[in-house]
Amino acid sequence: MEDFLRACQSAVLDNEAKPLAAKMGVSHVSLLQRANPDNDAHHLTVEHLFGILLHTGDMRPLIALADEFGFDLMQKIPPQAQGLTASLASVGKEVAELTIAIHTALEDNHVNSGEKSRIRQEISHVRQSLDVMDASVKAA
Missing domain, CATH: 1.10.287 (Helix Hairpins)
Incomplete structure (x- = not known):
């Protein structure tokens, strides 16, 4: 769980937290507090996690979560259409x-x-x- 929470925090910190927070519709301070695994008073919701993944494209939290359960995450490459x-x-x-x-x-x-x-x-x-x-x- 620790790796997952740290990956969430890294995704926020490494991807310009202020613009990210604006895209997610939350305050910059709130996002930083929620992403901080050492802050027991605030927690990320599933909606926050989805927003981080969606707006940053940073899949480290998803990779860490998959790893916690013994899975590997691989990006699906869509097939090319033919006639x-x-x-x-x-x-x-x-x-x-x-x-x-x-x-x-x-x-x-x-x-x-x-x-x-x-x-x-x-x-x-x-x-x-x-x-x-x-x-x-x-x-x-």
Whole structure:
């Protein structure tokens, strides 16, 4: 918890607290007091944390929070849209490769760890191609 609270304070102090406070609709002094983990009288709310993340783009508090619970935070890179025909062909290709990987694995009625890995890799490819199709539909 200490790392998370210090990360919140650092995000406020390192990102010009006065303009940040104005964007968040709170006073500069109030924001500094709330972000100070050594001040027992004031605490950041979820809305304050959201405002800090939104207006600074500083993800250190979110990274520290994820780390506290054993997670790694990675930025999601949105897929590039394609033409609908191209994205449909890509989805069809990936589903076909997944189908082949499953049929190959089932030929001996036993799926070994290498085959499981290959199937999971193909599932990941299908998901990625579906994300591209979704972006393509949104862009159309």
